[in-house]
Amino acid sequence: MSAVIVLTDIRRVFIMGDQQFEALKGVSFAVEQGEFVAIMGASGSGKSTCMNLIGCLDRPTSGSYLLDGLDVGGMDADQLAEIRNKKLGFVFQGFNLLARTPAVENVELPLVYSGIHSKERRQLALAALEQVGLAGKEFNHSSQLSGGQQQRVAIARALVNKPALILADEPTGNLDSTTTLEIMTLFTALNRQGITIVMVTHEHDVAGFARRQLTFKDGQILSDCQTGQTSQTLLKA
Amino acid sequence: MDFLQTLKIALRALRTNKMRSFLTMLGIIIGIAAVIAMMAVGSGASYVISQQIASIGSNIILVIPGSTTSGGLRTGSGGAQTLTSDDVKAIMNECPSVALASGTVRSSGQVVYGNLNWSTLIMGGTPELFEIREWPVTAGRSIEQQDVDSAGKVCLLGQTVADNLFGSSDPVGKIVRIKKIPFTVIGVLERKGQSPQGTDQDDTVFVPLRTAQRNLVRSNHTTSVGALMVQARSAELLDKAEEEINSLLKQRHRITGDKEPDFSTRNLSEILAVAEKSSQAMSLLLGAVASISLIVGGIGIMNIMLVSVTERTREIGIRMAIGARKNDILLQFMTEAVLLTILGGLIGIALGAAGATIVSKMLSWPTLISIQSITVAFFFSGAIGIFFGFYPAKKAAGLNPIDALRYE
Numbered sequence: 001m002s003a004v005i006v007l008t009d010i011r012r013v014f015i016m017g018d019q020q021f022e023a024l025k026g027v028s029f030a031v032e033q034g035e036f037v038a039i040m041g042a043s044g045s046g047k048s049t050c051m052n053l054i055g056c057l058d059r060p061t062s063g064s065y066l067l068d069g070l071d072v073g074g075m076d077a078d079q080l081a082e083i084r085n086k087k088l089g090f091v092f093q094g095f096n097l098l099a100r101t102p103a104v105e106n107v108e109l110p111l112v113y114s115g116i117h118s119k120e121r122r123q124l125a126l127a128a129l130e131q132v133g134l135a136g137k138e139f140n141h142s143s144q145l146s147g148g149q150q151q152r153v154a155i156a157r158a159l160v161n162k163p164a165l166i167l168a169d170e171p172t173g174n175l176d177s178t179t180t181l182e183i184m185t186l187f188t189a190l191n192r193q194g195i196t197i198v199m200v201t202h203e204h205d206v207a208g209f210a211r212r213q214l215t216f217k218d219g220q221i222l223s224d225c226q227t228g229q230t231s232q233t234l235l236k237a
Numbered sequence: 238m239d240f241l242q243t244l245k246i247a248l249r250a251l252r253t254n255k256m257r258s259f260l261t262m263l264g265i266i267i268g269i270a271a272v273i274a275m276m277a278v279g280s281g282a283s284y285v286i287s288q289q290i291a292s293i294g295s296n297i298i299l300v301i302p303g304s305t306t307s308g309g310l311r312t313g314s315g316g317a318q319t320l321t322s323d324d325v326k327a328i329m330n331e332c333p334s335v336a337l338a339s340g341t342v343r344s345s346g347q348v349v350y351g352n353l354n355w356s357t358l359i360m361g362g363t364p365e366l367f368e369i370r371e372w373p374v375t376a377g378r379s380i381e382q383q384d385v386d387s388a389g390k391v392c393l394l395g396q397t398v399a400d401n402l403f404g405s406s407d408p409v410g411k412i413v414r415i416k417k418i419p420f421t422v423i424g425v426l427e428r429k430g431q432s433p434q435g436t437d438q439d440d441t442v443f444v445p446l447r448t449a450q451r452n453l454v455r456s457n458h459t460t461s462v463g464a465l466m467v468q469a470r471s472a473e474l475l476d477k478a479e480e481e482i483n484s485l486l487k488q489r490h491r492i493t494g495d496k497e498p499d500f501s502t503r504n505l506s507e508i509l510a511v512a513e514k515s516s517q518a519m520s521l522l523l524g525a526v527a528s529i530s531l532i533v534g535g536i537g538i539m540n541i542m543l544v545s546v547t548e549r550t551r552e553i554g555i556r557m558a559i560g561a562r563k564n565d566i567l568l569q570f571m572t573e574a575v576l577l578t579i580l581g582g583l584i585g586i587a588l589g590a591a592g593a594t595i596v597s598k599m600l601s602w603p604t605l606i607s608i609q610s611i612t613v614a615f616f617f618s619g620a621i622g623i624f625f626g627f628y629p630a631k632k633a634a635g636l637n638p639i640d641a642l643r644y645e
Contacts, residue, residue: 057558057638078562085560096555096642100253112242113560157559 005031010063023049025219038207041216089158093170128156148179168199264534265581271527273589279520281604300465303499334478339366340462361449377409377424388447395439535625542629554641567634574626582618
């Protein structure tokens with residue numbers, strides 16, 4: 001198995017006026033292909049900063065980051081945009097779908113920016129929607145869908161470019177417990193198909209679906225443990 | 238990202254806020270409509286002036302007798318009878334830059350046919366007069382040299398006179414009485430329309446010069462003429478011809494040194510060229526005023542685009558996270574702005590053209606909508622979109638994706 005993410009001694013310093021704030025103080029870890037990792041920690045622990053760096057939305061002050069074998073550190077904004085487009089799929093807490101736009105067009109959006117032709121775009125988007133169990137809702141606008149369905153559209157959008165990694169930022173934060181279970185079941189199923197998932201959460205039972213838990217505290221990794229998929233075992237029971 | 242998709246997204250964004258898009262467009266609509274209408278009215282005016290210039294004939298110099306003093310009363314210019322048919326002949330023969338010259342006399346009086354009568358201008362002239370003024374007949378024949386030589390009692394009617402005395406029947410060959418003297422109508426002149434001064438040029442009866450000198454005008458000498466109409470060989474020779482006429486007449490009238498000449502010359506085309514220029518300046522001024530409203534409209538576009546960028550910060554964040562490059566975002570907002578102004582421009586062109594047509598119908602003021610002004614208006618509206626859309630689009634493209642995603 002090859003590593004999807006290799007972070008080596010990553011530091012991120014924010015400068016606000018005269019004050020400096022070190023959000024990440026030398027973080028190193030690797031994520032292998034096919035892993036399902038939950039990143040945990042209290043607010044201010046540095047987990048969101050780490051997530052932004054992994055997502056190529058931000059650049060580290062020092063340290064190196066290899067994503068799918070590519071050194072992302074020296075890239076400019078447009079190159080990072082292309083990496084986000086080709087290698088990463090994002091799932092956000094607030095779904096972040098475009099309003100007044102049919103589900104299928106939301107899913108097509110990453111393909112629009114990678115310059116894929118409209119016919120092929122439509123086919124790929126429909127396939128991704130089927131994969132997340134939304135066949136039949138393709139042309140509903142996001143306002144006509146429930147929260148769980150909206151998050152499924154977002155997951156389809158993250159999947160459609162066949163990324164190396166799916167990044168989920170508190171994906172169940174806006175959902176009730178039943179829907180949370182549905183979405184986490186979907187993530188588990190996708191992971192079983194070999195898709196690498198990194199998820200930020202502060203809920204222990206959600207983190208329990210992952211097979212590995214990274215806990216952050218004060219800009220450093222506090223613990224890194226394989227959980228043995230407690231929740232997944234629970235699901236089967 | 239292909240252009241069609243960009244256009245589709247921009248259209249959707251505009252449709253989402255229909256009322257706002259329309260109100261934003263309104264500034265451009267009014268501006269473009271004003272430009273189109275103003276230009277139409279302005280160029281309509283210059284068109285009329287150039288038509289009037291053409292109606293006088295080209296390259297024309299008027300020679301007018303000076304004033305005379307009799308019993309302490311000065312008559313004003315044209316009052317003296319210092320110019321003669323011999324002067325006309327001399328100008329024709331001795332001024333190389335002159336093509337044609339005709340002496341004229343004018344009088345006014347009653348023209349009678351049957352039980353109808355009409356008070357009109359009576360002009361005496363030679364055949365050259367109609368050549369100079371490029372004024373052919375529509376019926377019958379024009380005045381010929383033998384009519385002048387024999388002082389024949391024949392006349393040509395202007396359209397207005399023909400209409401008033403004969404209605405729809407053919408005047409050629411009929412006898413009319415001018416100042417109680419019977420004249421045979423030999424022809425009717427083509428319609429000429431208004432002169433630059435606004436008088437009806439068709440309200441005139443023409444008779445041979447010598448006939449007029451002998452029978453219609455009270456005068457000391459039967460060879461004196463009222464005014465000379467001279468045509469230069471070309472527009473370039475106009476000034477030279479004027480000089481030649483001046484020196485020739487001074488010599489013939491024995492005017493030396495500081496002595497006031499007993500005639501004056503006027504270059505008609507020059508006067509009208511000035512009139513045309515001033516009307517062009519007028520339409521330029523109107524255009525300038527209208528383009529101010531376009532700039533105001535453009536600022537409105539910029540304002541709304543800035544609001545739109547702020548409102549859609551989150552959307553921009555999503556697009557960036559998903560892989561939109563800076564240029565994709567820039568192009569998307571630019572497209573939206575240009576779409577707004579071009580749509581506004583098209584509506585404005587339609588409204589402006591309609592407005593100009595209404596003006597010309599209601600006020601019977603001629604308007605001219607040129608393809609040129611429509612093209613300029615169209616591209617100008619596009620340019621306003623690019624100019625005023627750039628700053629907001631740049632602002633959108635420069636957003637930090639993390640901040641944009643977290644924006645509430």
